[in-house]
Amino acid sequence: MNRPFSLEPQWQPSDHGTEEVRQTTALLRITVNGRLATRADNDWTRSVGEAVPLSCYPLAIWLASSWWRLIWEPTPGETRDEPSVEWRMAHEMAGAGGGFLWPPLCFDTDGEVVTVRCQPSAEDASEPVRYLGHFRELVPVADFARGIEAFVQLVLARLDSVGIRESELHLLWRELSVERGEAEAAAFRRLEALLGFEPDEAPDGVADFFQRLSLEVGEEAVAEVAAAFARPGSGLLRDRVLFLERPLPAGLQGSLASVLGLREDARWICRSVATPWDRGRDLARGVRKFLGFGSGPLPDDRLGEILGLTTEHLARGAASLGKVGLSLAVKSGDLGEVRFLFRRSSRTGRRFEAARWLGDVLMAPPGDRWLPATDTKTARQKGQRAFAAELLAPIEPLASFLGKELNDPERIEEAGDYFGVSTWAINSQLDNQGLRPSLSASAGSYSGY
DSSP states (O other), X not given: OOOSEEEEEEEXXXXXXXXXXXXXXXXXXXXXXXXXXXOEEETTTTEEESOEEEEHXXXXXXXXXXXXXXXXXOOOOSOOSOOOHHHHHHHBGGGGOTTOOOOOEEEEEOSSEEEEEEOOOOTTOOSSEEEOOOEEEEEEHHHHHHHHHHHHHHHHHHXXXXXXXXXXXXXXXXXXXHHHHSHHHXXXXXXXXXXXXXXXXXXXXXXXXXXXXXXXXXXXHHHHHHHHTOOTTSSOHHHHHHHHHSOOOOOEEEEOGGGGGGHXXXXXXXXXXXXXXXXXXXXXXXXXXXXXXXXXXXXXXXXXXXXXXXXXXXXXXXXXXXXXXXXXXXXXXXXXXXXXXXXXXXXXXXXXXXXXXHHHHHHSOTTOSEEEEESSOXXXXXXXXXXXXXXXXXXXXXXXXXXXXXXXXXXXXXXHHHHTSOHHHHHHHHHHTTSSGGGOTTTTOOOXX
């Protein structure tokens, strides 16, 4: 059976490395949705092949030890800089090490889908194996996990067959299997991964604090906050945790009750629509129709009215959480009453944050008391950003406004003024809706505003 993520070894004899490495050397073939990641030009065989000679043992060790981060930790979202070396070691196959030349694969999860990126070797690469694959594929997390499990089981079976039964891999996989089977342990490991740490390497008490907080404000809400706080080595994590341990600022009293009549429709969309950006877009269209917004720009007074805020609150105001790296709508019950704690002080930023909360109250688990809006690339945040972009700058009237000037900076700025959003939001909407396919390599990211 073909799997969306498949690692297929054909065992080969070897005289190099430890006993575990020698006994698990193989011609390894890796496919992602049928796309070959191991297609390579091999100087040793003087041919282009679909499999590469590698040892499966260090790769299985890396996959098992990086399990929680591969499944849960998204790309850091606060900065547009390249991910840190530490993040790359847990998400790029080169991190398997062992002296082998691994396929240039990177695994980037949003908690629902793993984006698998494969880059070809540089044209002037001097290595004896030069990888040729070049693709970007989306694999559901469950299928990605099954692919890892199947591969590790093959490696363990190989070790058992040659008499190696208590290797590091055996012990690591046994421990991981126990943790995955215990809900509390799995939830704790998830928090560590979202915070950007290997198991048991988070600062003392930090993961415990988030676990306690989840009992008060919702497990999924706290997972979003943890992902937003993931800054290993930055010195900010402790400060931000201390901030959350104190009473939150008062914020602005408002309401999200206007959209709660759409909760049943929202549940159906969340169950039936595959990607978070499509869910956000479809929900925004439903909200526009439900509230009678039509297809044009959404003025401040109308947006403020449905949120229980004034136009002055949206035009400019206190950035209660400006230094924390997120914004929050704090629910006081199930009737839609909330406190809005904005992060942005500008009009376009506050409008976009407010629109994100309107979407999140429909997409989030009902038990979440906090509705966090962050810069991270989790599925929930992607859905929020897609919702806000479509609510404030619907793609059809936006495209009509721009006409053929989709790449004209002045026209983009005029569109931002017309719809009341930033130029970044306009560009994200165009790219993510495929109107500029040459620029839409990161489709679905809705990475800013």
